[in-house]
Amino acid sequence: MPPPTPCEEPMHDFLLTHDTPAQYAHALHETVDTLAVHLAGTRSPRSAATPEELEELVAAVDLERPLGDLGAVVEETRRLYLDHAVHFHTPGYMAHLNCPVAIPAVAAEALTAAVNTAVETWDQSTTATLVEQRIVDWTAARIGFPTAGEPDGVFTTGGTQSNLQALFTAREDRLSRSHPASRRERLGRLRIVAGEHAHFSVAKAAHLLGLSPDAVVPVPAARDGAMDPVALERALHDVAASGGEVAAVVATAGTTDLGAIDPLADVARACSAHDVWLHVDAAYGGGLLVSPAHRHRLDGIERADSVTVDFHKSWFQPVAASALLVREGRNLRFSTWSAEYLNPRHAVQPNLVDKSLQTTRRFDALKLWMTLRTVGAEGIGRALDRVLELAQEAGRIVDEAPDLELVARPVLSTVLFRHVPPGADDAADRLVETVRNTLFDSGRAVVASTVLDGRRCLKLTFLNPATTTDDVQQVLELVRAAGRDAAAPRPLEAAAGAR
Incomplete structure (x- = not known):
C-alpha cells in the first residue's frame, strides 16, 4: 500500500481519542515521573529569579514554532514553570491559605482531565x-x-x-x-x-x-x-x-x-x-x-x-x-x-x-470523593488538627522571643506578629514589607503581611501538617536577619548621625 499523501495524514494524533498513538501515552507517564522527581527534590518555596528574568524567559518562547515533541515540551515547561512556581508543599511556605494537596485528589485530577467530564x-x-x-x-x-x-x-x-x-x-x-x-x-x-x-x-x-x-x-x-x-x-x-x-x-x-x-x-x-x-x-x-x-x-x-x-x-x-x-x-x-x-x-x-x-x-467533586475513599474523613481531620497545633506552637515561640511581638493569639492556623529589633521600635511598620519582600526575593521563605487595627504586621499561615517547629524557627531567623539588615543605618545615615 502506498504511503498516504499529505492531505491524508492524520491531523488529530495529538488528541486523546480511541486511537491515540502509544508515544503520547508513554509521554504522559514520563510527565508524571518528572513531576514526582521535581516535587521530591524541592525544599525552597520558589526560585530567586527576578520578575525581569522570568519575563525574559517567557518572552523567549516562540509560540509560532512548536517543538513537535511532548517530551521536549515537558522539559521546556519544567524550566519555565516548575522551576519557578511557588511551591506550597515546602516547609518555608507560610504565606496564604494554600495547602499541600492529597495524592488521591491529584489522581482524580488526572482522571477528570483525561475524560474531560x-x-x-x-x-x-x-x-x-x-x-x-x-x-x-x-x-x-x-x-x-x-x-x-x-x-x-x-x-x-x-x-x-x-x-x-x-x-x-x-x-x-x-x-x-x-x-x-x-x-x-x-x-x-x-x-x-x-x-x-x-x-x-x-x-x-x-x-x-x-x-x-x-x-x-x-x-x-x-x-x-x-x-x-x-x-x-x-x-x-x-x-x-x-x-x-x-x-x-x-x-x-x-x-x-x-x-x-x-x-x-x-x-x-x-x-x-x-x-x-x-x-x-x-x-x-x-x-x-x-x-x-x-x-x-x-x-x-x-x-x-x-x-x-x-x-x-x-x-x-x-x-x-x-x-x-x-x-x-x-x-x-x-x-x-x-x-x-x-x-x-x-x-x-x-x-x-x-x-x-x-x-x-x-468534575471537582471526584477529588474529595477519592480522598475520602482513601484516607477517610478522620484522616483529613487529623491533618488539620496537626496544623492547628503547629499554629499554637508557633504563637508560643513568637510570644517568648524578646525581639518578636505576638499581635494576636492564634485561633486556627494563622499567626500575626511583628519583628521589633532592639532600638528600632519606631521602625516596626516599615520593616514589615521590607522583610516580606526580602524573604520572597531570596526564594527561601514566603510569608504574608496584613494590617490589624491600623498596625502593619507579618503573618504566618499554616496548612502543611508536615511543617515542624524547627521549620518555624528557621523562617523566624530569616525574618530577624532581614530585619537587622533593613534596620541597620546606611553609611550616609551613619555619617549624618555623627555630625
Whole structure:
C-alpha cells in the first residue's frame, strides 16, 4: 500500500481519542515521573529569579514554532514553570491559605482531565452527577442540616463564587416575600450585615448584586476578633429603624487574618428572632467539620440557611473545589434557568446546571470523593488538627522571643506578629514589607503581611501538617536577619548621625 499523501495524514494524533498513538501515552507517564522527581527534590518555596528574568524567559518562547515533541515540551515547561512556581508543599511556605494537596485528589485530577467530564447535564456526566450529589449530601449531613428541609448544594470555583450565590439566593428569598414597595425600591433598601472582619467577597457580592454602595453594614468585633452578638442585635435594630431590610447576615467561621470564628449559635438566635437569612462563610474553617478535636467550634452552623465550604483550603484538595450548601434545597430554584438544547424544564434526569451559576463545570467533586475513599474523613481531620497545633506552637515561640511581638493569639492556623529589633521600635511598620519582600526575593521563605487595627504586621499561615517547629524557627531567623539588615543605618545615615 502506498504511503498516504499529505492531505491524508492524520491531523488529530495529538488528541486523546480511541486511537491515540502509544508515544503520547508513554509521554504522559514520563510527565508524571518528572513531576514526582521535581516535587521530591524541592525544599525552597520558589526560585530567586527576578520578575525581569522570568519575563525574559517567557518572552523567549516562540509560540509560532512548536517543538513537535511532548517530551521536549515537558522539559521546556519544567524550566519555565516548575522551576519557578511557588511551591506550597515546602516547609518555608507560610504565606496564604494554600495547602499541600492529597495524592488521591491529584489522581482524580488526572482522571477528570483525561475524560474531560462536564457535570452540567446528565447526558454529559451520568455517574459524575451522582458522585457530586453524594458529596453534597454528605457535607450537608456533616454540617447538621435537618433532612426535613431536603438540604442541597452545588460545587463552585471558590469561596467568592459560593458567597456570591449564597447572597444572591438570600436577596431573591427576601424579595420574593410580599411587600408594598416595588422591587427597584426594595433593592435600594436591602442591607447585608456582616462582621467587620468578613471576607472582601461579601462587599464585592453586594456590588455585583446591584445593592447600594452602603449596603454592607459592618458589625464591630469583640476583643477576640469575632463578631460581637450585642453589636449584631444593635445593627439589626438600626437597619429596621432606618427603613431598610436585611437580606442576610454573614457570619464567618475562620476570618482570613485572625482565623476568628463568629459565635454561630448566638448569631443564629439573632437571625431567627429577626427572621433574616443567615449565611456562614466557612471557606477557611469548614475543615473543622471533620476535625476529631475541634468540630465543636462550629456548633450552631447547622442553623444557617447557607454555608460556604472551600475544600481547597483546610481539606487539602487542589484548586478549585468549593461548595455552597443550603439548608432548604428549594431555595436553589432562584439560580435555575432553562434552555431547550441543554436542560429543558420537562427533563426527567437530574441536570446540575439547574442549581449552578456556571454552565460548563469540571468534575471537582471526584477529588474529595477519592480522598475520602482513601484516607477517610478522620484522616483529613487529623491533618488539620496537626496544623492547628503547629499554629499554637508557633504563637508560643513568637510570644517568648524578646525581639518578636505576638499581635494576636492564634485561633486556627494563622499567626500575626511583628519583628521589633532592639532600638528600632519606631521602625516596626516599615520593616514589615521590607522583610516580606526580602524573604520572597531570596526564594527561601514566603510569608504574608496584613494590617490589624491600623498596625502593619507579618503573618504566618499554616496548612502543611508536615511543617515542624524547627521549620518555624528557621523562617523566624530569616525574618530577624532581614530585619537587622533593613534596620541597620546606611553609611550616609551613619555619617549624618555623627555630625
